[in-house]
Amino acid sequence: MGVEIFALSTDSRFSHKIWQEEELSKMVPGGVPFPLLSDAGGRVGSVYGVYDEDAGVDIRGRFIIDPDFNIRAMEVLTPEVGRNVSELIRQVKAFQHVVKTGEVTPSGWQPGKPTLSPGPHLVGKVWKEWKPEDAF
Amino acid sequence: MAEAKDGCVKPSKGPIALEAPNQEPLTVTLGKEVSKMLARVGKPAPDFELAAFVDGGFKNVRLSDYKGKWIVICFYPGDFTFV
Incomplete structure (x- = not known):
């Protein structure tokens, strides 16, 4: 499908490294094959409407962006329910x-x-x- | 003095305001005071640059470097969370 995937949370890049190496790599051989971005302070999450100020985290928000750099779809869930990748x-x-x-x-x-x-x-x-x- | 390669603190631009030459300056400024939600379907994706863990190393990633490709960005509440 040729899609670039980025995952973002408010965690530091150091936390991302340990999560990838200590846990994700046990679920997916070699770890997840996409960058883990550090949205410290939820600066980007605020612009995308997914930053929860009370909790200080980005909630589950997913955005599809087309090659013209326009947003085509968004889905935002509160944290308790996981996504459907299909x-x-x-x-x-x-x-x-x-x-x-x-x-x-x-x-x-x-x-x-x-x-x-x-x-x-x-x-x-x-x-x-x-x-x-x-x-x- | 040489800059530490992967130091304790890595600045990144965060949200990057769109160019809007013919309008009043947006309330969004580079990396500061950004609280207004700008993401809308059918509208341009708000650009950003963030520090990242990529392929075993650290680097900054800017979203608009991937213009021309299909992109999916996923926010999640935190590393080591359960769902």
């Missing part, structure tokens, strides 16, 4: 597809499933192309 991958593939083709991807789209080509011909006719069960 959904992230699905969204990246969907955005890559629409940028490449100009088509749009209806609810529940997965790679290989039908897309829609918007235009006057489709007005009032989406029911022919897409069924509610396609959403799942």
Whole structure:
């Protein structure tokens, strides 16, 4: 898919190093293959709307940025619930597809499933192309 | 005096204000007093530069160096947290 991934927390780069070496490397051989950034003081998290001032940490926020450097998607969760990486991958593939083709991807789209080509011909006719069960 | 290569403190720019030549200066200044949320879908990603642990070493990473590629950035509450 050709995606650059960056992980950010308010921890220091020293903490990142030990976490990678002592724990992450036991989950993923060689450790996670992306940079761990130190957002000391939540300066960047504030701009992205994910810094929790009361706790002093960046909460779970995830942003997809396209090659033109525009934000395409964001998802923000309070810390107790982890993310769904399959959904992230699905969204990246969907955005890559629409940028490449100009088509749009209806609810529940997965790679290989039908897309829609918007235009006057489709007005009032989406029911022919897409069924509610396609959403799942 | 030589600067320590990986010293105790590594300054980074943090958030970097967008160029806005024809407007009033943004309230955002380099690395200071930034509290306004600027991230919006369909709008340019706020740029930043931060210290990082990358490939076994330390270096600063600037987001806009990766313009032209698809990028995912993930914030998380902390190293060694549970979820």
